[in-house]
Every structure is written in structure tokens, then in C-alpha cells.
Amino acid sequence: MTRRRYAECLPLCLSCRALASRRQYVEDGIQKKAVKEDLTGSQSAVSLSSVGVTYPNGTIALEPLDLKFNADQMTVLLGRSGAGKSSLLRSLNLLVRRTSGTVATSTLGTLDTKDKIRDHRRETAMIYQQHQLIGRRTALQNVLTGRMGRHSTLRTLFPFSKEERLLALACLDRVDLFEKALIRCDSLSGGQQQRVGIARALAQQPQLILADELVASLDPASSVRVLSILRDICSQDSIPVILSLHQIDYARDFADRIVGLSSGRVVFDGPPQDLSETALREIYGDS
Numbered sequence: 269m270t271r272r273r274y275a276e277c278l279p280l281c282l283s284c285r286a287l288a289s290r291r292q293y294v295e296d297g298i299q300k301k302a303v304k305e306d307l308t309g310s311q312s313a314v315s316l317s318s319v320g321v322t323y324p325n326g327t328i329a330l331e332p333l334d335l336k337f338n339a340d341q342m343t344v345l346l347g348r349s350g351a352g353k354s355s356l357l358r359s360l361n362l363l364v365r366r367t368s369g370t371v372a373t374s375t376l377g378t379l380d381t382k383d384k385i386r387d388h389r390r391e392t393a394m395i396y397q398q399h400q401l402i403g404r405r406t407a408l409q410n411v412l413t414g415r416m417g418r419h420s421t422l423r424t425l426f427p428f429s430k431e432e433r434l435l436a437l438a439c440l441d442r443v444d445l446f447e448k449a450l451i452r453c454d455s456l457s458g459g460q461q462q463r464v465g466i467a468r469a470l471a472q473q474p475q476l477i478l479a480d481e482l483v484a485s486l487d488p489a490s491s492v493r494v495l496s497i498l499r500d501i502c503s504q505d506s507i508p509v510i511l512s513l514h515q516i517d518y519a520r521d522f523a524d525r526i527v528g529l530s531s532g533r534v535v536f537d538g539p540p541q542d543l544s545e546t547a548l549r550e551i552y553g554d555s
């Protein structure tokens with residue numbers, strides 16, 4: 269970090285430390301609790317009713333299914349390749365066209381209007397396996413892109429406010445990357461990049477976090493770190509986290525709930541301790 273850039277960042281960094289320690293985020297000068305107060309306890313945060321997905325080429329990715337995902341619950345989707353995990357995740361943020369059924373959230377109700385769908389997408393963070401970061405931009409700049417959806421197109425032409433930069437720094441601090449704020453993302457390790465992706469998701473101030481095979485290309489130590497961070501966010505901020513994994517051991521270690529899919533159908537739904545050999549055969553077959 270050059271001396272000038274460090275000097276620019278330092279006042280923000282110092283304020284950010286205080287901000288992060290109080291676990292409060294700031295948006296447009298108004299302090300907002302990170303905890304989603306209206307998504308408490310076992311109240312359902314997002315639910316699918318009879319949601320089915322058939323792609324235009326006739327592939328049935330999801331048979332009509334009913335699922336509810338609660339706040340402060342980390343749900344892992346397990347299943348063979350092609351079982352329908354990504355299609356389920358994409359149904360939850362309405363990025364895939366449903367053939368049947370409805371999606372509802374506890375704050376917006378049934379997502380049946382353009383406005384509700386836009387609001388839901390804005391409040392749903394998606395974390396991808398390949399990070400989807402801009403390599404030549406700093407970690408801080410990448411995290412700030414999580415704020416884009418909060419502004420009109422015209423507003424995005426202007427620099428981010430100090431409050432938003434503080435929020436982005438607090439999010440980087442949350443994933444232990446505060447010191448890397450001004451480092452280009454293509455200079456970070458794969459695990460660090462994935463943590464920047466999580467910080468960007470947090471900057472979105474989401475009501476729901478979805479993650480598609482986010483540890484697929486990480487080493488075991490980085491995978492455990494990333495999954496631990498997500499689990500902490502889920503329990504401390506009461507944000508439901510739903511992620512697909514291929515590693516059964518990680519599902520057992522980190523999930524509150526496991527949903528097993530096979531050929532677009534739910535064949536297991538329960539806590540990790542109930543994931544028996546029989547259940548695994550239902551999910552993965554005998555091979």
C-alpha cells in the first residue's frame with residue numbers, strides 16, 4: 269500500500285474498527301442493526317410452494333416441491349451432479365423461470381409483482397464458486413459493488429458515500445480482511461477472494477444468502493474458514509444461508525439442516541445427525 273493511499277484509508281479504518289466492534293452498519297447516515305429484527309426465531313424467512321422447474325429443452329430440474337427456510341438456519345443442499353441444487357437456489361432468487369408454484373418471504377409475502385421481485389433480489393445475496401470479483405480492483409472496491417443494487421442507475425455514477433465505504437470496511441473486517449482493503453483482488457489467494465465475495469454479500473445487507481458450491485475450488489483449511497464465517501453470519505445476524513455442497517463431511521459439520529435432492533425431488537430433509545447411510549443412498553444412489 270502506498271503511503272498516500274494508506275493515509276487516505278487510515279481515518280476510515282480507525283472509524284471502521286469502532287463501527288465493527290459495535291456490530292452496527294451505517295447506511296446514508298442512519299444506523300441500522302445488522303440483525304434482521306423482523307426475521308426472528310423459527311419464523312419462516314423464505315418459502316417455496318409447489319415450485320417446479322422444467323427448462324425449455326424439456327429437462328425437469330425440479331419436481332413441484334414445498335420447502336421453508338428459516339432465519340438463523342444454515343441449510344446445505346446435497347445431491348449428485350444434475351440433481352437440481354443450482355435450480356433450487358436460482359428459484360429462491362427468481363433467476364430461473366418457474367414452471368409452477370410460488371415463492372414467498374416473511375417480509376414481502378408472495379413474490380407476485382415486479383416491485384416485490386426487485387426488492388427480493390436486492391435483498392438476496394448470491395455467492396459463487398468463481399467469486400465473480402473484478403481482479404484489477406481492490407477488495408474494498410469489489411465489496412462496494414455489493415451496494416450497487418441499493419441505488420438508482422444515475423446515483424451509481426457518483427462516488428460511494430463515506431458511510432458506504434465504512435460499511436464496506438466493516439464487512440471486510442467481519443471476514444478478517446480489513447488489512448487487505450486496498451489490495452487488488454487478483455493478488456489475493458482463492459480463500460481470501462472467496463471471503464471478499466462474502467464481504468460483498470454482506471455489504472448488500474441481505475435478508476437471504478445463497479451460495480453455489482462456494483468451497484469447490486478451495487483447500488480444506490480455507491473451506492473450513494469460509495464455512496465457519498458463513499455459519500457465524502447466519503446465527504449472529506439471523507440471516508438464512510442456503511448453500512450447495514459436494515462434501516458430505518462439511519455438510520455434517522456446518523449445516524443446521526440438510527436437504528438431499530435426487531432427480532429434482534427432495535429425498536432427505538433433516539438435521540445432520542439423521543443423515544444415515546440409508547439416507548445417503550437415497551441421495552446419491554448405490555454408486
Ligand SMILES: Nc1ncnc2c1ncn2[C@@H]1O[C@H](COP(=O)(O)OP(=O)(O)OP(=O)(O)O)[C@@H](O)[C@H]1O
Nearest residue numbers: 323325327329347348349350351352353354355356
Ligand atoms: N439452462 C438449462 N437448460 C436446460 N437444462 C438445464 C439448464 N440448467 C440446468 N439444466 C439441467 O437441469 C438439471 C438440474 O441441473 P442443476 O444445475 O440444477 O443441478 P445441480 O445439482 O446443481 O448440478 P451440479 O452439482 O453439477 O451443479 C440437470 O439435468 C441439468 O442438465
